[in-house]
Amino acid sequence: MSQPTDSTNMKQLDEALNSPGQLGVRQLVGQLPEDVPNLVWRSRLNERLAQSQQQSRRRRLVLRVKWGGFAATAGLAATMGLILLSRPAITPALDVSQEPGIEAAMITAHREADSAMDVSSATVSESFVAHRSKAETPPFQWSEADLEAL
Amino acid sequence: MAILTGAHRLEQRRRREETSEQSLIERCRRQDAVAFGMVVDAYQSRVFGFVRRMVRDVEDAEDVAQEVFIRAFQAFDRFDGRSSLRTWLFRIAYNLCVDRARRSDRQGLTQTIEGSDVDDEPIEFADHRWNPEQVSLTTELSLHVEDAIARMSEKLRTVLLLHDREDLTYEEIALAVSVPVGTVKSRLFLARAFLQDQLSGYLHEVSQ
Numbered sequence: 001m002s003q004p005t006d007s008t009n010m011k012q013l014d015e016a017l018n019s020p021g022q023l024g025v026r027q028l029v030g031q032l033p034e035d036v037p038n039l040v041w042r043s044r045l046n047e048r049l050a051q052s053q054q055q056s057r058r059r060r061l062v063l064r065v066k067w068g069g070f071a072a073t074a075g076l077a078a079t080m081g082l083i084l085l086s087r088p089a090i091t092p093a094l095d096v097s098q099e100p101g102i103e104a105a106m107i108t109a110h111r112e113a114d115s116a117m118d119v120s121s122a123t124v125s126e127s128f129v130a131h132r133s134k135a136e137t138p139p140f141q142w143s144e145a146d147l148e149a150l
Numbered sequence: 151m152a153i154l155t156g157a158h159r160l161e162q163r164r165r166r167e168e169t170s171e172q173s174l175i176e177r178c179r180r181q182d183a184v185a186f187g188m189v190v191d192a193y194q195s196r197v198f199g200f201v202r203r204m205v206r207d208v209e210d211a212e213d214v215a216q217e218v219f220i221r222a223f224q225a226f227d228r229f230d231g232r233s234s235l236r237t238w239l240f241r242i243a244y245n246l247c248v249d250r251a252r253r254s255d256r257q258g259l260t261q262t263i264e265g266s267d268v269d270d271e272p273i274e275f276a277d278h279r280w281n282p283e284q285v286s287l288t289t290e291l292s293l294h295v296e297d298a299i300a301r302m303s304e305k306l307r308t309v310l311l312l313h314d315r316e317d318l319t320y321e322e323i324a325l326a327v328s329v330p331v332g333t334v335k336s337r338l339f340l341a342r343a344f345l346q347d348q349l350s351g352y353l354h355e356v357s358q
Contacts, residue, residue: 016339017339022342031292035199036198037194049220053181
């Protein structure tokens with residue numbers, strides 16, 4: 001029987017463990033003389049503990065150096081990432097020309113004038129001159145009557 | 151009123167002890183050698199006594215007992231406080247004793263650690279074999295007890311020593327040895343019954 005499964009068995013076992021015979025053995029075992037390790041044992045233990053402490057310090061130092069390098073690299077990468085992420089985004093300008101309103105009308109007018117300038121070049125075009133010449137009032141012609149009136 | 155004051159004092163003392171052990175544990179976690187020295191002072195006799203009774207060779211026992219404290223010192227940052235410090239130390243001690251016995255067993259130096267499979271034997275709950283109520287422990291009797299404990303299987307010996315010698319609870323032993331509480335109880339019963347059988351002859355002689 002390796003493991004009492006039901007509570008009845010467990011209760012029986014508890015009772016049996018508290019029987020005088022069992023408690024008598026407990027008393028005997030409890031009264032056995034204490035084992036005190038000698039000073040040589042303790043001194044040797046102190047030496048081994050000191051060695052162990054030194055080794056663990058060295059191990060931690062190596063670990064710290066390794067982790068320090070890793071942390072510095074990771075930190076640098078993170079900083080670079082942050083810089084890249086925090087750069088102001090180039091957002092497209094608001095195209096007001098697509099929207100109805102006075103701004104759109106002004107822009108359209110400006111663009112048309114601009115393209116007209118492109119087409120006509122910076123100098124005055126012949127057609128423009130011709131148009132202006134045609135539009136000019138012809139020189140006043142004095143008639144004989146006018147002259148007599150004078 | 152006096153009882154209440156007494157209980158209050160006991161409670162205060164218990165809390166003080168818990169706090170001091172807790173602070174000691176915290177210092178040990180930071181690899182404080184002085185604090186760990188205090189832990190060694192507090193437990194060296196108990197750990198050494200347990201190991202000496204578990205490992206047959208005295209030099210081996212001394213080495214294992216030192217190893218217990220070295221392992222504890224190295225692994226203190228992993229001690230999570232779920233069990234008491236003494237349970238943790240005895241758990242390390244038990245594991246190291248088992249390891250040492252297995253190693254010796256592989257080298258063919260000692261007998262197997264398992265001993266007989268007494269766990270599979272049925273338990274006779276009635277206990278009429280021996281009633282040593284008035285038995286006092288003389289030096290001679292203590293030698294007989296030690297000898298009988300040494301002849302016991304490792305499984306029974308562990309539970310007997312941890313419970314009857316080191317005053318660990320059934321639950322603490324179950325945690326240290328990694329077996330259910332019911333198994334701890336049945337092993338303890340069998341260990342005591344074995345001891346009764348072994349000592350009955352000697353006690354019968356003495357009484358005559």
